[in-house]
Amino acid sequence: MEEEIKAEFRKSGFDLDDEEEISKKCVPFCLNYNVKPSDLVSSWEVYYLNRQLNEPIVQNAEMDGFMLHLQNEQKDAVNKEKTDLHIYSTRDEEMILNNDDGDDTKDNIPGTPTDQHQDLYSHSYDMASLSSENVLSSKKPSKLLTPFAKRTDRFVVRFTIDTVPNVENGKEDGHENDEDDIVRKVKPSKRCSLVVRGSGPKPGCRFMYDRTEDRFNALDNRIRKYTRALVSSGLYEEPMDPTIASQKSVFTVGMICCDGEGRLNEKSIMLQSSFEHSGGQRVRLELQQLSHFSIFPGQVVGVEGNNPSGHCLIASKLVDSLPSSIVDDENLNPAKKLALDRENHPTNLSCAERELSMIIATGPFTTTDNLLFEPLAELLAYAKMRQPQLIILLGPFIDTEHPDIKTGTIDRSFNEIFHLEILRRLQDFVECMGSSRVILVPSIRDANHDFVVPQPAFDINLPDLTSQIASVPNPGILEANEVKIGFCAVDILKQLSGEEISRIAADGKPSDRMSRLANHILSQQSFYPLYPPAESVPLDFSLAPEALELSSIPDILILPSDIKHFIKVLSNEEGNRGKCLSVNPGRLAKGEGGGTFAEIDYHGAPDKINASILGI
Template structure:
């Protein structure tokens, strides 16, 4: 390009150049200001005519080139200011046009990195502990909540790199493979795409085949079962699975009757690839269970009440179920109250249709927070743990995993805000809680294949029969060691999750022990089940008129009552 501009400038100015070096300076101006040689000539011509020169072209001197350079600099500054003014005007117009009913301005901007809630395990710091305000005898601690900068952990939802998502998904497979290898004493895993006459053990993720996706109406079935290997264990290939007619399930809970497959499930399989383009499965190996929860010590007995939003009916914002809950708690006097969002639900018809005049935070404080604080004033031995929902209008984060509600929302030492999902300890008793309806999603996506059982494991004392449908769903969460093991989420339910794959590590259950109590709110009928020595509780929603009371008694099994607001 410089050569072209040099020729143009030489032709235009020719003998009028005082010095050949001035031609080099003119070429530099072309390059620096992204102009052609012809543009430079026209600007030069306009300048000397504006100064009153005659039509006889003056000599091109060093001073004249410097003057032209100054003019180009001034023109560039003016153009930049004009562009900024235009952009500001457009942004202001867009802001006025997109002012939403919450009084917030929606201005389009470049994606900014947002801070993610920190993890004590990743930061190498001890877990946060609080003694409940007043004479409460319950100590609350949450390992994944710290008042420490997140050290570079960021939210980039919808702006993640494909490589980052791929690495996160691969890590899930490889971490599970290590557990399987250690538990079953496997020397080496096979490549599911490699032809072999001998049986081999493989680990991978269940996915749809190429012709079916979770976005389609086709549900996972035996004909569409496909396994995806990690890049290190099988070059990331996808191989169709065919279940042998005599496929067996080895080492599962007695009476479970088969295996539930769903998109995203990590599985361990035995079989072979005979070269026909598929892997024939002859045996399914259940994933190792988490270590049993610690037995209840002598830390004293206490009660926990759990209620889940929405807390007002679809037709109004009177919050009648919430008022009934407050009345119940005033009578029952639990030591700990766990409330799970949404509190101000973005899916509520009145909010969606723009029929609410006050900001969400104002309604939260008047309808939820202030009545709750009045209750705590009358119950000095009670503390509250708050878990947000991705549907909460008062949350700064609408992705899962989700940071806790901002500290500005609460200003009360008796109320503890924790992330979604979370694992927390109450007097040393492990609780796990999430607001996403993973049970309904699993029920919708699961394909159950009956199989014969060999080397079955006995049920624990007081454990729910393994064939129980709800117990099977809860077992998926525990065995996959994830609050949300499905990937990808069902298309028609994706707005209930907004799954951030790159931070899926925040969805893991703690590796050291299973939670004693697992709280999974769902639109499925309320229940409590004992699964692998973990008590799984679905309190359902306050709008359905139910909540759960849990009693922790030293040296005794956990007691759970599903209570009705109307009683």
């Protein structure tokens, strides 16, 4: 064997500097792990290339590392061959005990439930057939998977707000943690009107062409727009240049910046004014005199203070939101309004008629152990019972973070998975329901879509179901029964939470952090006010920058996030309720288990709702 090993090395073009020592190390390895000399030399070639060794000479000093590398490879190969263990829970034991078919030849592994509650699910979503036939199933043997639909604690209410008596809703009393509430039929709903506002990027657009000039102009336009709004309110004078030394108190408007690349802190705050007032220059901002504030990089604020030295603006007042006296211009660009159903669009709806039932869910829509999309199937089964007028699904649909997508162990393209596993299910759902409408919002985590913000809509071609299934840009605004709904699939709440710094007044009320973060979106009139953006966000200022603008306050603001789910009625600066309903539905799938989604019955105003967060 020693001679055979030497011959194989020479055959591959390698010389041995110490033949005896090298062969003594290689022979025991070949015998212990049953490796052929030719395979050993092939492994050395890969090792040689990876280590970028210069000379084609096998050095004895390299052999110890090479042997350790081979041993680790052998251990990994053995571990992969081992069958994955399944840890049984009490639910698995119950399913095994309930299996009374008396057939001892079958595996004692629970299959798809066949009790009376299985009527909830369409035959097209049969989990047993999916687990046994679907090539997108987990690497684990399908017989070891506990059926997702068998869990007994699905559709548990995690959080609820009820400000309207349920009698007015025409439904039974609230949600209960039992199956009777799930299968209870509701009255068929009327199809809602639907209008998409704004003009996001078009499918197939070119991106990654933004320049420094585009970024500067976009940021400067935000500052100038904020300045015009404050001055037009009549409460503030024309802004001055904050970089000029002055003993008098002045008013200025600018954007919060950090003086370096690190995280913002009270010692590193800079204020960048507009090009019109200061040529875009920056000045250090001192906030020691303020009892409370909440700021983040990219935030546009008004500042009252003085700059005695010309190097530091000492703030006495910080204006971080526009006055409520400013009327939102909702018809700024009427040409950009796209009506999906002009023939059925209602006009002059009163507040009492502005009613809408909806379900909101955010991806991932499948668990990490497979690509069967069982959480999506359960969500649609629940929607068949509740019959909402509108279902809003926000990506990711084909998640780039899914283990099978990351490792490339699937044998279908991303578009095939999207059309077969997502669109086909939705087609079956709307054909069955008739009155419900489905809106798809892409995410930058979608493997089958453009990686850019703002993001164009999915290019779906469903000519027969255009009025029922539609895709919209991310972010965007739509109106359903004249209820204005804003949405952004980027996790802006989590990113703001990591960059924001705040000071709470000692005698003030406890601050609700989630409400404060969501209020930043409204006060800045931008779906993504953070700048510089997070490293994971491909923000392109040359691509429809107006798509990021939130020109008016919506009735419902959907901000999906990895942060804990919530439904909150946001207050304006005077503390009045009923301004905007902010919703974070959570993720529909979390790891190998189910997540949460939101169900909302809207009755004319954000503070007149029945809303719940449900877990599956």
